[in-house]
Amino acid sequence: MADDPDSNEQAPRWRRDFPIGWESDHYVSRRELAKFLTLGSALLVGASFAIALVGKLRRAVPASAARIPGGAALGIGESLLFRYPTDEDPCILVRDHEGQLNAYSQVCTHLSCAVVYRPGEETLFCPCHHGYFSCGEGLPTAGPPTRRLPRIQLEERAGELFAVGVKV
Ligand code: FES
Numbered sequence: 001m002a003d004d005p006d007s008n009e010q011a012p013r014w015r016r017d018f019p020i021g022w023e024s025d026h027y028v029s030r031r032e033l034a035k036f037l038t039l040g041s042a043l044l045v046g047a048s049f050a051i052a053l054v055g056k057l058r059r060a061v062p063a064s065a066a067r068i069p070g071g072a073a074l075g076i077g078e079s080l081l082f083r084y085p086t087d088e089d090p091c092i093l094v095r096d097h098e099g100q101l102n103a104y105s106q107v108c109t110h111l112s113c114a115v116v117y118r119p120g121e122e123t124l125f126c127p128c129h130h131g132y133f134s135c136g137e138g139l140p141t142a143g144p145p146t147r148r149l150p151r152i153q154l155e156e157r158a159g160e161l162f163a164v165g166v167k168v
Helices: 013-017 030-060
Strands: 078-083 090-095 101-105 116-118 123-126 131-134 140-142 151-157 160-167
Touching (some): 090 116, 090 151, 101 160
Antiparallel strands (some): 078 090, 090 101, 116 123, 123 131
16 A cells, blocks of 8 residues: 555665554545535534624613712713723713713724823814724714714713613
8 A cells, every 4th residue: 555654665764663554534424514614604504693692682671770870060072981781891071162961981983092182272182093983972973983982871860960871
């Protein structure tokens, strides 16, 4: 047999020490390939459904109200950082030049850098790839981001400012 390394006395020593038939070792039948592709596709479909389900469940959970200390007293052209709905979620509160309060997730919708307020331009700016969002709506206006910033819904209660929800 040509594959048998022991059959050839002239074979190098390393081949005699490691008698592996590489051709038969790397052989993959059509059936094995089809099985691999089918199982791989099924796994991908399952993972996609699981991710979509987790995303829906996360969005469906109503966030409770959280006070934003100093939010109501924020001056015109100023911004304030806070966390909502959990301590893992950085947000930014902005009072624009017309006195309007707007709050957004601080996480850029491009690649998750933190956006900052640029009062002179009335924009939220992401320094990572120079992304810009409008202050009034959180819409992307320039740079790579294509999705709006999630808006934090605000409510004023007895002179205090509260974050009461997230609108994705
Ligand atoms: S991460 Fe914000 S523009 Fe890229």
